[in-house]
Every structure is written in C-alpha cells, then in structure tokens.
Amino acid sequence: MSIQATNIRKTFGTVTVLGGVDLTVPRGKLVALLGPSGSGKTTLLRIIAGLEHADPGSGQIHFHGEDVTKVPAGKRKVGFVFQHYALFRHMTVFENIAFGLTILPRRDRPAGSAIADRVHALLKLVQLEGLDARYPTQLSGGQRQRVALARALAVEPRVLLLDEPFGALDAKVRKELRRWLRKFHDEIHLTTVFVTHDQEEALEIADEVVVMNNARIEQVGTPQEVYDRPASPFVYQFLGNVNVLRAQALAGAGVPGANPAALEAEGNLYVRPHDVAVAPHDPRSPGLVAVLRYIHAAGPQARLTLEQIQSRATVEVEVSRSELATLGLKVGDLATLRLRQGRSFDADYAI
Amino acid sequence: MSFLRRERSVLPGFGLSLGFTLFYLGLIVLIPLSAAFIKTAGMSWDEFVAAVWSPRVIASYRLSFLASFAAASVNAVFGLLVAWVLVRYPFPGKRIVDALVDLPFALPTAVAGIALSAIYSKNGWVGQWLEPHGLKIAYTEIGVFLALTFIGLPFVVRTLQPVLEELEPELEEASASLGANRWQTVTRVILPELLPPLITGFALAFARALGEYGSVVFISGNMPMRTEITPLLIITKLEQYDYHGATALAVVMLVASFCLLLVINLLQKWSRRYYRV
Numbered sequence: 001m002s003i004q005a006t007n008i009r010k011t012f013g014t015v016t017v018l019g020g021v022d023l024t025v026p027r028g029k030l031v032a033l034l035g036p037s038g039s040g041k042t043t044l045l046r047i048i049a050g051l052e053h054a055d056p057g058s059g060q061i062h063f064h065g066e067d068v069t070k071v072p073a074g075k076r077k078v079g080f081v082f083q084h085y086a087l088f089r090h091m092t093v094f095e096n097i098a099f100g101l102t103i104l105p106r107r108d109r110p111a112g113s114a115i116a117d118r119v120h121a122l123l124k125l126v127q128l129e130g131l132d133a134r135y136p137t138q139l140s141g142g143q144r145q146r147v148a149l150a151r152a153l154a155v156e157p158r159v160l161l162l163d164e165p166f167g168a169l170d171a172k173v174r175k176e177l178r179r180w181l182r183k184f185h186d187e188i189h190l191t192t193v194f195v196t197h198d199q200e201e202a203l204e205i206a207d208e209v210v211v212m213n214n215a216r217i218e219q220v221g222t223p224q225e226v227y228d229r230p231a232s233p234f235v236y237q238f239l240g241n242v243n244v245l246r247a248q249a250l251a252g253a254g255v256p257g258a259n260p261a262a263l264e265a266e267g268n269l270y271v272r273p274h275d276v277a278v279a280p281h282d283p284r285s286p287g288l289v290a291v292l293r294y295i296h297a298a299g300p301q302a303r304l305t306l307e308q309i310q311s312r313a314t315v316e317v318e319v320s321r322s323e324l325a326t327l328g329l330k331v332g333d334l335a336t337l338r339l340r341q342g343r344s345f346d347a348d349y350a351i
Numbered sequence: 352m353s354f355l356r357r358e359r360s361v362l363p364g365f366g367l368s369l370g371f372t373l374f375y376l377g378l379i380v381l382i383p384l385s386a387a388f389i390k391t392a393g394m395s396w397d398e399f400v401a402a403v404w405s406p407r408v409i410a411s412y413r414l415s416f417l418a419s420f421a422a423a424s425v426n427a428v429f430g431l432l433v434a435w436v437l438v439r440y441p442f443p444g445k446r447i448v449d450a451l452v453d454l455p456f457a458l459p460t461a462v463a464g465i466a467l468s469a470i471y472s473k474n475g476w477v478g479q480w481l482e483p484h485g486l487k488i489a490y491t492e493i494g495v496f497l498a499l500t501f502i503g504l505p506f507v508v509r510t511l512q513p514v515l516e517e518l519e520p521e522l523e524e525a526s527a528s529l530g531a532n533r534w535q536t537v538t539r540v541i542l543p544e545l546l547p548p549l550i551t552g553f554a555l556a557f558a559r560a561l562g563e564y565g566s567v568v569f570i571s572g573n574m575p576m577r578t579e580i581t582p583l584l585i586i587t588k589l590e591q592y593d594y595h596g597a598t599a600l601a602v603v604m605l606v607a608s609f610c611l612l613l614v615i616n617l618l619q620k621w622s623r624r625y626y627r628v
Contacts, residue, residue, distance in 0.1 A: 051524050074530040086521035090543040090625050100529035103539070135625040148525075155529055 001064045001158040001191050002027040003048060009058035010043055017043045019215040020058070025159075025208075027064070028189045030182065032202035035212035036238070041195045042163055044212070048193065049073055049080045049161050063158055079152030079190075083164040085144045087136040093147050094119055094132035100155035122150040125184075142173045153190075162194035166201065178205050199239045203227060211235050233345050236270045243271045243315050247344075271342035273318040278304065280327060281334035288337040290315060292329050297321060306335060384605065390598040402596040403603045407575050408584060414492060415581040416607070419560035422499035427553045430507025431545070437508070438515040452508045455501055460565030467498055468570040490572030495580060498566040503556030510552035511545060518544060546622045554615040561608055 003025040010018040018040045025031045033041040046052040048061055050073035060069045068076050087096050095102075097119045101110060110118070123129050126146040136144055145165060152160065165181070166174040182205040185192055196202050202209045203223040211218045211226060211234075219231040230236040237244075247267040281289060290306035293314075297303075302324040304317045315337060319327070329335060391399065402408070437449055455463065471478045471488040478489055488494050518541070526536040564582040571578040581604055588597040 049528060051528065073524070073528045074532070076528075078528060080525065080528040082521045082525060084519070084521060086519060086525040088522065088525075088540055088543075090546075099526070099531075099539075103529070103531045103535045137625060151525075151529070 003159055003191060003193065004062040004065075005044070005048060005059065006062075007059045008044065008047055008061075009055045010040070010047065010052070011055055016215045018047075018054070021212075021215075021217055023210060023217065023220075025191060025193055027191055029207040030185045030192045030194070030205065031208045031210060032206035033193060033195045033210050033212060034197070034199060034202040034238075036197060039212040040215045041197075041212045045161050045163055045193060045195050048159075049078050050076045051080070077155065077158045079149075079155065079157035079160045081145070081148045081152050081160070081162040081165055083167045085136070085148045085168075087144055087148055087151070089136055091135075092132065093123070093128065093134050093136070093139070096136065096147055097122055097132075097150045097154050099151060118154060119150075122154055125153070125188075126150045127180075140173075141169045142177050145169065145177065153188075157190070160190045160192040162192065164195050164197070166196075166198075174201075181205060203239065211238065213238070230270075230343070233268070233270065236343070241273050241316060241318075243273060243276070245269045245271060245313055245315070245342075246311060269339075269342045269344050271339050273303065273316040274301075275340045275342065276315060276317045277338040277340055278306075278317050278319060278327060278329070279336050279338070280329060281336050285336055286338070288315075288339075290335055290337050292331055292333050292335055295324070295329075295331060297324065304329075306337065308337075309334075387598045387601045387605065390594060391602045394595045394599060398595065399599050402588075402593075402599040407579070408581070408600065410576045411579045411581045411584050412603075412607075414495060414578065415561060415604075418492060418496045418499055418580070419557055419563075421496050422503050422560050423553050423557035425500050426503045426507045426556045427549055430504055430552060430556075431511060431549060433504070434508045434511035434515055438512060452505050454505075455503075456505050460502060460563065461569065463501055464498060464566035464569030467501065467566065468494070471497070471570065489570050490574070490578065492578060494570040494572070495567050495578060498570050499560040499563055502563055502566055503560050506555035506559060507549070507552035510548045510555065514545060514548040547619060550615060550619045550622055554612060554619070557615070558608065558612060561604070 003023070005021065005023040008018050008021045008023075010016075021040070021044060023044065033045060035041045043052060047054050047059075050061075050068070050071065054069075060067055062068065063076070073080075088099065091099065094116075098115050101115045101118065104110075109115075119132065120129075123132060126149055128143060128146055128150070131139065131143065136147065139147065145168075149162075149165075166177055169177065178201055181194075185205075194206075203226075206223060208220065209223055209226050210220050213234045219226055219235050221229075226235060227239050230239060233244075236242050245268070247269060279285070279287075288308050289310070290308045292304060293307050294305040295302060296305070300321075301318050302321050304319065304324075306315045306317060307313070308315060317337070394402070433452065437445065437452075468475075468489045470476050471481075471494060473479065473482050473489070475489070481488060488497060522540055522544070523536055526540045531539070562582065564580075564586070567580050568583055571580065571583075573579055573583055581600060585597045585600050585604075588594075588600065
C-alpha cells in the first residue's frame with residue numbers, strides 16, 4: 001500500500017511546522033523520515049496516521065490512491081508505534097496485543113480462539129513467546145517496543161508508522177532492534193515509515209531516506225544517494241561529519257567535483273573527512289599545508305585534527321589505523337593535505 | 352537478628368527518622384486511640400453490649416455507614432467528572448472553579464451545616480421548591496447524605512487530578528489508532544488507569560464522612576432512630592457524663608472503620624497489581 005501526502009501544511013500559532021510538504025512512500029518500502037528535532041518529521045508522521053490534521057484547506061493523504069484525508073485515525077488501518085510504547089499498563093501482554101481485535105463490533109470480531117491464535121502468532125513473530133501473561137512493567141524496553149509493534153500489527157494495518165521507535169532504548173539494544181526491524185520488514189513487506197533523528201539508523205536500515213529540516217523536505221533518496229550526493233549544505237552536515245572550508249583557503253588546491261564558479265560565489269567547500277588524503281609535508285608536492293594537532297585513534301579508524309597554516313582552519317581527516325602507522329606522523333608535525341573530492345553549493349542555499 | 356546485619360543504606364538517617372515517625376504517630380494517633388480502648392475496658396461485658404447494641408445505636412450505625420458509603424460513591428462519580436473537566440478542558444474561570452473544590456476543606460463544617468439546612472429547609476432557597484413535591488431534604492436521611500457528599504468531594508478530586516494530568520495522551524491515541532471509539536477508550540483504557548486513585552479518593556471521602564459531625568448535626572434534625580449519626584450519639588453520651596458509653600461507641604466505630612479501610616486497601620492493592628516489577 002503506497003502512501004502519498006500532497007502539499008501538507010501545519011502551523012501551530014505563528015510557528016510553521018510543515019510548509020507545504022509532498023511525500024510519496026512506495027509500496028512495500030521501509031522509509032526513514034530523518035531530521036533534527038523541530039524539523040516537522042513527527043508531525044508529518046502523525047498527520048499520515050490521522051492523529052493530527054493538516055491546516056484546513058491544505059493537503060491530502062492518499063493510501064494507494066484512496067483519499068483518506070478525512071478518515072479518522074481508527075478507520076485508516078494504520079499501525080502506529082509510539083516512542084514511549086504507550087502500552088496499556090493494566091493489561092497483560094496478551095490483552096495489549098489483542099486489544100485492537102477485542103474492540104471490534106461483535107459481527108466483525110473473531111472468535112476468542114481465533115484471537116488467541118493470532119496473538120500467539122504475533123508473539124512468535126516478534127520473538128516474545130511465553131511472555132503473554134506478563135504486564136508491561138515486567139518487560140525490558142526492547143521487549144515493550146516489540147509488544148507495541150505486535151499490538152499495531154494485530155489489526156492487519158495497511159501501513160506501519162513508527163515514531164522514533166528506538167529513541168528510548170540504550171545504544172546496544174537499539175542497534176540490535178533496528179537490524180531486527182530490517183529483517184522483519186523483509187519478511188512481511190509492509191509499507192513502513194519510521195521517524196528518527198539518528199542518521200546512522202536511517203542510513204543503515206532504510207530503503208529510502210527523506211531528510212527534513214525547518215518544515216521542509218531537503219532531499220529524498222537511497223541512503224547511498226543522500227550520503228554521496230547531498231542536495232544541500234544542510235544534508236551534507238546532517239549526514240556524517242564534514243569539513244567546511246573557506247574558498248580563499250583553497251587557492252590553487254584544485255578540488256575535483258567542486259564547481260569553481262559556485263566556489264567563488266558562496267565561498268564554502270564541503271569535504272568529507274575520508275576524502276582528504278594526508279602525507280608528510282613535502283614542499284614540492286601541491287596541496288594545503290597543515291599542522292597535526294590531535295590524533296584520536298581509539299576506534300576502527302583514526303581521526304586526525306589538523307590546522308591549516310594559512311587560514312588557521314581546522315580540518316578533520318579519517319585514515320585507517322595501518323595508514324596512520326605508515327605515515328609516521330606525530331602531533332605537531334607538518335603535513336600536506338590533498339582533497340580527493342568536495343562540493344560547493346549555489347549561494348541561495350543557507351544553512 | 353538478621354535485620355541488624357542489613358547492608359548500610361545509602362540514604363542516611365533511617366534509625367532517626369523511623370524513631371521519630373513512631374514517636375510522632377504514637378503521640379498523635381496511638382495514645383488517644385488507646386485511651387478509648389482502656390476506658391472501655393473498665394466496663395463489664397453486659398454494660399458494653401447495652402451501650403453499643405441498643406436499637407437506637409444500631410439505627411445510628413446504619414445511617415452513618417450507609418450515608419457515608421452512598422456519599423463517597425456519589426463523590427467518586429462526580430469527583431471524577433469534576434477532575435476530568437478541570438484537567439482536560441481550558442475554560443474561562445477555570446482557576447476559580449479549581450479553588451472552589453477546596454472550599455469544603457477550608458470551611459468550618461458547622462458553617463457548611465447551617466448553610467445547607469438553611470437552603471434545604473422548608474423555607475430555604477431550594478427547599479421551598481422541593482417540599483411541595485413531597486421531597487424533604489433537611490431533617491431527613493437525605494440531608495445527612497447531602498452534607499457528607501459536600502465534605503467528601505475534594506478528596507476524590509484532589510487524588511485524581513495529578514494522576515489525570517500525568518496520563519499520557521499517547522495512551523488515548525494508541526487506543527484510537529487501533530480502532531477504538533471514544534467510549535471504548537474511556538471505559539477500557541482511561542478508567543482502568545484511574546482506578547487506583549479513584550479507590551484512594553473513595554476511601555478518604557468515606558473515612559472523612561464516617562467521622563463527620565459538625566455539618567451533619569444541623570441538617571439532620573437529630574431524630575432518634577431516624578436521623579442520628581453515631582458521632583452525635585457519642586457527643587450525647589459525653590454530655591450526659593456517660594464516658595464509658597461514649598468510648599464504647601468510639602471503639603466500635605474505630606474497629607469497624609479499620610476493617611472497612613483494610614478491605615478498601617486490599618482492593619487498592621489488587622487494582623495496582625500490574626505495578627509490580
């Protein structure tokens with residue numbers, strides 16, 4: 001079931017939360033809405049779910065071509081998973097998952113045994129077999145989130161919407177659970193949208209990433225696309241580390257990928273730390289001269305912080321540990337930097 | 352003595368604070384109450400039975416417990432409604448209404464009693480319209496019930512309010528997105544979440560009503576066998592210098608109230624069973 005949101009506007013008082021946003025989620029995909037807090041991503045998700053409404057006169061929501069703009073949340077057949085789970089504390093895990101089925105009008109409601117079968121199948125799906133008699137307070141955060149997921153799936157939703165699903169979990173569980181979600185999605189192929197502010201999470205598991213900022217969508221693309229070809233300075237900075245260098249500092253450095261005219265106009269060049277090559281200083285080779293100020297090598301990659309001599313600009317560089325060993329650089333040494341590739345943007349882009 | 356070998360708590364002052372708590376409770380609660388028991392122990396069994404089990408006294412027990420129970424029940428329903436409105440909806444004058452809820456706490460109960468009997472008596476503002484229809488409120492059991500409802504209201508509202516404020520809106524949204532209509536959300540999600548504070552509020556209102564004296568004596572008319580509450584009989588006996596009879600009644604009230612509150616507490620524990628981790 002595809003989702004289409006057209007021209008969605010939302011204002012709270014004088015604050016514009018969504019300024020005419022268009023979004024298409026293709027059927028069966030796992031799509032991440034990625035952005036900093038306040039970018040409008042959660043509001044967009046809630047409008048898709050029907051928990052909030054776009055400003056009167058603006059925007060429609062279509063599920064697979066069917067206009068659901070005026071359909072109330074409970075009739076849209078969406079599964080919504082909340083950041084803080086929103087489990088019903090006074091109900092057991094079983095009762096929580098069965099809730100959506102037990103409230104159906106009598107003529108549509110499955111028999112008790114059918115409900116029990118469905119709940120147990122879902123418990124198996126989310127790997128929580130045997131916990132059906134527990135109360136939510138007796139579960140860990142990761143388990144609660146999976147109960148919330150099973151509860152949302154019980155009503156056989158057409159689309160699955162997750163609001164910061166791993167936001168309240170600790171780092172390790174978060175990583176496990178997001179990989180599990182990817183695998184899970186590959187099994188059930190339900191059109192899924194999840195909101196996150198964690199770029200690593202979005203890039204790792206989504207089929208498509210929608211980067212949002214300031215009530216607008218900045219870029220839509222596969223993780224590879226948005227990472228390798230960011231459409232704006234914001235996306236460049238939000239997805240991973242980036243060096244922002246003033247153009248004057250680069251005089252004569254010759255950077256592949258940078259448009260000289262744009263460089264002139266805006267004066268900033270964006271270079272990823274792993275796109276900078278470091279070599280011990282050699283006056284005969286072209287490049288920027290910099291002093292090594294700091295080495296951070298506690299990790300899979302070594303991160304070097306250098307200061308360019310001319311402009312005193314700070315440049316972050318990532319090299320492999322073995323490369324660092326061959327270079328033999330120490331803090332305080334002079335080095336020559338060569339930019340493998342970088343990008344500049346037209347002046348109308350402001351961060 | 353294993354409890355002496357317990358691990359040192361990070362929080363200091365356990366011994367001191369527990370000691371103070373016990374001393375304070377003993378001074379304020381236990382000593383006066385035990386005095387009632389000791390005084391009563393001076394009676395013979397026959398005297399005791401005669402004092403606490405005469406028809407007039409039994410009638411007062413019935414009125415005291417039934418009217419208190421009815422008042423607390425009504426407060427549970429309408430207190431929930433008031434708390435809901437105060438928490439959920441913004442409206443002009445909300446803070447004034449919120450302050451009004453505390454009035455029964457602050458008002459001397461005798462003032463409340465006089466005001467109520469003035470309003471509901473045959474010539475009162477409300478009473479003059481009800482009497483012609485055969486509905487007598489002042490100087491009847493209904494009057495007693497009304498006074499007890501009045502003084503019990505804040506207990507329910509004030510115990511529910513903070514819990515309602517803390518209730519996550521996500522719970523209702525989750526329920527709605529799963530297809531529940533408003534009625535199902537209220538009865539199956541919100542009310543069960545509110546049950547523990549509702550029981551607490553009910554218990555407080557009930558306990559308060561059992562001990563209430565000031566507001567009731569004015570509106571009840573104090574007719575033997577009909578509108579006498581037990582606290583009134585205790586005062587009556589005291590005025591007749593029948594100290595033994597008064598303390599005997601007090602002991603019966605105490606034991607009965609204690610048992611009832613125990614049952615309510617067990618109910619409370621059951622309603623919170625899912626809080627166990």
